[in-house]
Amino acid sequence: MEFTIYLAGQIHDDWRSELREKAKKKGLSLNFVGPQENHERSDQIGEEILGEQPGKVFMDDAASDINNFRTELLLQKADAVIALFGESYKQWNTAMDAGIALKANKPLILIRPESLIHPLKELSNQANVTVETIDQALEVLAYVYE
Amino acid sequence: MEFTIYLAGQIHDDWRSELREKAKKKGLSLNFVGPQENHERSDQIGEEILGEQPGKVFMDDAASDINNFRTELLLQKADAVIALFGESYKQWNTAMDAGIALKANKPLILIRPESLIHPLKELSNQANVTVETIDQALEVLAYVYE
Amino acid sequence: MEFTIYLAGQIHDDWRSELREKAKKKGLSLNFVGPQENHERSDQIGEEILGEQPGKVFMDDAASDINNFRTELLLQKADAVIALFGESYKQWNTAMDAGIALKANKPLILIRPESLIHPLKELSNQANVTVETIDQALEVLAYVYE
Amino acid sequence: MEFTIYLAGQIHDDWRSELREKAKKKGLSLNFVGPQENHERSDQIGEEILGEQPGKVFMDDAASDINNFRTELLLQKADAVIALFGESYKQWNTAMDAGIALKANKPLILIRPESLIHPLKELSNQANVTVETIDQALEVLAYVYE
Amino acid sequence: MEFTIYLAGQIHDDWRSELREKAKKKGLSLNFVGPQENHERSDQIGEEILGEQPGKVFMDDAASDINNFRTELLLQKADAVIALFGESYKQWNTAMDAGIALKANKPLILIRPESLIHPLKELSNQANVTVETIDQALEVLAYVYE
């Protein structure tokens, strides 16, 4: 049985590549989807497709049109969601995606460092499992196949 | 026709009181609900009801049990949601509540300062309306009664 | 038993007032809701609440933010929907509202002149009842109380 | 990952063929579905299967029975919807299909010429993305695969 | 606590009046809704509101438009459904209403004579309770108030 996992979280470093490689090494039959991982491309996709916008607000909104289309399409295909939080960036879209996943009955794994226990306590409490590392998240997924 | 509005957002200042008073002055038939507004009470409610917990993580989780019960109960009663973001605090539960509201088909008004346009662009794009002040949010609600 | 009826359709003449008055005369216990009926107000509400926008497209989008918030909030409160089409105006939001009502399992009465039978045939076929006049629509509603 | 896209819109010209060919050239793994594209066949399918009807209204209704069966079956199989509007034809079924797609949580791309910004503003505001050309719509879909 | 009960079944005799009176005597706080109970009115309502139709099939279809609007509106307001079957009439709309009620998660009481056990076995098996008399159905409802 193959599962599709949506990887919610920041797109400033390559945590998804690390996760995908480690999943591959474990031989897990998982199909990972997620947002555009090239940050610059993600920010500019609105103007690239829709043309120049009248200022920063509208450029951001145009990019979000297309990024949200992608997220909605892929999230609805997912069997489960991993949401990763780190110490940098505001990560409000990660929290929003997690909220959407919770209401859509997608089982949710939260990855967050110990330092973020307090501000993420309500989200952690609603997630199925909260872990601190990518390896732990993959151990949870591997457990489903045992 | 009376509407129930859930007020998602931080609980460190009295923005909800301000909003409730202004709604009253405008004569709007609105019933506001939301999280516990006493921050200390909110953080300690877990230990207050469930007894001492073995450390900070578990104290936070116990509080979240009860705060999330409250939020789930009141959010499902709400006809619409206002989510307010400011420049302080992590506000991840605000974003999570907004995500849940979106997926639950609750019309959503986002209040955020101009400085947060970029990090909230995906959430703003999915909200029905994004405004910058409490007064504007109330004008949106007042418009429904015109 | 009181019912709430959403009145979808153009806002260029006073067909809703006529309908409300006739319902009153019939003594029907109906509560009518619908879009902003002042056309100019409806078009300008975006800039009135959100401030000046950078051009017509953005002014329209800002107005739609607020008009769609109103529609979503009121439509979800409705027990049934009346969608009226006439020979003037594009009326695409009427058709969109009707589609949303159909998918949301709101019983739907379509009012349209004989001249529009062909272009409205798919919508008419999915509506519960298609009539040609406001009086007929009210007879359908009155029949529920017999 | 393959996606099924429902193509809502008029059936008087071959815009769907153009879109399908361009998607093929881009190498996108997309499966397109939609209404009957032969306009005469679409109008006459009622009488062709169900036999002669007592007049134009009933002939239209019989055709709609079968066209709506097709649309409902294919739309529910779709992962996303493209709705195209042009300057000709009433296109109310396009708007109704878009409304159904919105309520069924199918991500929606709207294609419309600049001239239709105002009458489509509510629909555009609810769609995930609004573009002006078929090429832009395909760029949005291609972006999901990046 | 008041409950609304939809009374599905034939409209050729006054079983609903009997049920309503008996409920009143028992002092049950129940609000009964159901189809038009005047059989002639029910059959002719299509032509009465929509005008003369081209033959019996179309007259029946016009009446069903309006009767189904009524049923859909009232059934969605109901907390539970009673479906009564007798030895006369085809009663396919009773069975269809029962099927709709089952899928809509409305608790269902089936009333049927002993002679119909075999042909109603699948429906009886899915109903919450199957009884043989109106009095028994009311005893079930009265039990909820104990």
Place this chain on the structure above:
Amino acid sequence: MEFTIYLAGQIHDDWRSELREKAKKKGLSLNFVGPQENHERSDQIGEEILGEQPGKVFMDDAASDINNFRTELLLQKADAVIALFGESYKQWNTAMDAGIALKANKPLILIRPESLIHPLKELSNQANVTVETIDQALEVLAYVYE
């Protein structure tokens, strides 16, 4: 694209075999499912699996347990439903299955002889298409592939 079609209706003659063979000849990529077609087996399956029951009522109920398990499992897998009515038998489970299909948003084709127009008018009015023969039902399905 392959579709699964549930065939609701009586199990006293071989109309499903006829339909399956005709679909095969037309080259339609359809997968048909439905109830147990061996009538005796269907009536006795309860006692065959669960052992002797204390009388006819309980034997019927035991059979319905298993027949309803089968129907629920297969109906939820179906993309569309065909419900066939004839002049013999009570066929209440056909009407119940049709009601369940309607509420579950499964597109519905009704097959019924001209003689049953009046008693099936409400069901016919809610079905997507009503035809009189198996051949017509297959023409509707074939039309989806054009």
Place this chain on the structure above:
Amino acid sequence: MEFTIYLAGQIHDDWRSELREKAKKKGLSLNFVGPQENHERSDQIGEEILGEQPGKVFMDDAASDINNFRTELLLQKADAVIALFGESYKQWNTAMDAGIALKANKPLILIRPESLIHPLKELSNQANVTVETIDQALEVLAYVYE
């Protein structure tokens, strides 16, 4: 704002009366519903309404018909559920009701003694809050009104 709370659990002692009285003393605007609390009545209601059954299995099944009708009707009216477990009785219907409540998105408070932590760990983990006493459950409900 008044809430309706379903009280799932055994019916062998008067814990519900205790809870209702304590809620009253606290002045909480709560409306409690639940199963029949007279155990003998609950076991015999099947035969009392439906007549003598052919043995214990069928008597139990008849009673369950009516008890499940009551539970389904009242549970769907509830805003939240309290499920109480004690050291006696099998209490499988309590666990089933809790499972139904979880899937129906009813916020759930679990009351269980310390001795049952291990066997109830999966249920406790899915409940919003787990407490050990009726007083604690009421403190959670009271907190919603703060």
Place this chain on the structure above:
Amino acid sequence: MEFTIYLAGQIHDDWRSELREKAKKKGLSLNFVGPQENHERSDQIGEEILGEQPGKVFMDDAASDINNFRTELLLQKADAVIALFGESYKQWNTAMDAGIALKANKPLILIRPESLIHPLKELSNQANVTVETIDQALEVLAYVYE
């Protein structure tokens, strides 16, 4: 047509292996999923992935996080559920899983010994079929393929 069946129940003996082997011998195209069947592993998985916990309650809760993630993921993939009860163990998670399955419209087969008729009567009454042996459950599944 292949079906996925979730096997809810205790994990202290090898009833699932027996069921899987017997299904294989019957040549049924079934894919069985279920909880971790190694009891010790199931109890310790929390600490194994998440690290040492501050006591038994928290160790149990950590294990349940991960076991519930597995159950939620697999149960949503299942077409039907078998819930087996025996005379040993509390088996409350079996009853909870059955309740979740009922509300999620998964057809349910209950396996329980004659001795448990009374305490399981409400659950049995809501299940599609109740049998006493694994062989009978497989006969029910085999019947779907006839």
